[in-house]
Amino acid sequence: MTQTTVQPTILLIPGHWLGAWAWDDVRASLESAGARAVAMTLPGLDPDDPQRAARTLDDQVVAILDALARNGVSAGEPAIVVAHSGANLPVTLVLDRHPELVRRMVWVDSGPVAAGSAFAPDLPQDVRDLPLPPFDVLAQQASLEGLSSEALDRFRARAVPEPGPVLRQTVELGDDARTRIPTSLVCCSIPSAQVLDLAREGHPMFAEVANLEHLDVVDLPTGHWPMWSRARELAEVIRSAASRMR
Template sequence: MTNNASSPTIILIAGHWLGAWAWDEVLEHLTADGRRTIPMTLPGLDERDPERASRTLDDQAAAIEQTMAQAAASEARPVVIVAHSGANAPVSVVLDRHPELVRRVVWVDSGPVADGTVFAPDTPEDLEEFPLPPFDELGRQASLDGLSTEALERFRARAVPEPGPVLRQQAKLTNDARLAVPTTLVCCSIPSAQVMEWADAGHPMFAEVSRLDHVDLVDLPTGHWPMWSRPGDLARILAAAATSPVD
């Protein structure tokens, strides 16, 4: 059993179309080990929100800041943020604003974005929201490896369309102190060797990785949604990352 007094709070943030529910299986493993863990739903991804389609990247960053405040994040007790997939943009903004409040950031099949990044710059201005695509189309963009029929059915049933403003808004980053936050890359659909090769080559998807001061690489071979395909293994990786040395 983990001593909560000495273990940092872990904030779990899933990517596009997903809410806090996406972490249910991982959460079971982490809480069973006594870790204080907060899964969150970003603004725009709560199906009960009548104005969800108008939510912005700034709204999402503000919600993360609020969750950090609820977790009593401070320089003395910084939190660990876990960002999956498209959660990378709002988390990058929060790291830019509050690097001193984050003990470690863990990117799950994802990575930090660069200043000026727009997730989908070709998104039409009149597109209010972007629903989960058919799985044959989605599978050409992100690996569905390891997902059971049940997991896919749950994904389809619970997915919430991504707000258009989030896809169009530019991430504005000005504080290079974010690059010094200790970082773990959990590499699932793309092996770590490939990630670093692309990072060193300046590939837009991973260009920021080569600028980070402290990076740990962990391979977890599976598809793009390891919280469903390998939840126990992912939970163990997150627990280890949360308490690993930061110096």
């Protein structure tokens, strides 16, 4: 990968139902440590966008590339990209199409997806979007450990339904260079030892992890939303990852 002495841009990308606001505490901690941190809202998750429910993964890829370009990222000055949860599909596409723009990838309770993946391929075509489910239902899918009542209230108040096209679209990949990007897995709701075992076993959720050539794993035990439950510690993990050349 290209090396640079310039402080790299750290681009923070939130998962489903979330906007840039979800990273506020992490971004503030990174900036207080002197890092160049930028958070973005993916297309389809801006509540003021009248066409948001029609946005696609391709729209999200374009937006990520635009965010990188606006912040001076290039092949000569690649970024640290941090992706949480369901941001893994558009980010995997970015890594496949433009691996030269990413100096290090940091997956937060997430990971790269394999070719042919879709988040919800069987979601009926007439489902326009998918709202944040009740928390008792959500807790069966992802750990809410560490979230205060205030954090849950904010989550509920600010969550934006996930666009149907984003959930249904299949990821098509073609450049193995993405597997050579130095990568950090921040394991929160599932311990790293279990994640690596599942990757070796070819579990669909983690199979692509086994293909990564330069991988570090970090355990940050908490629930699926560490940007709220352990924001300061997560910021330090990201800052440390950003300082590595490999």
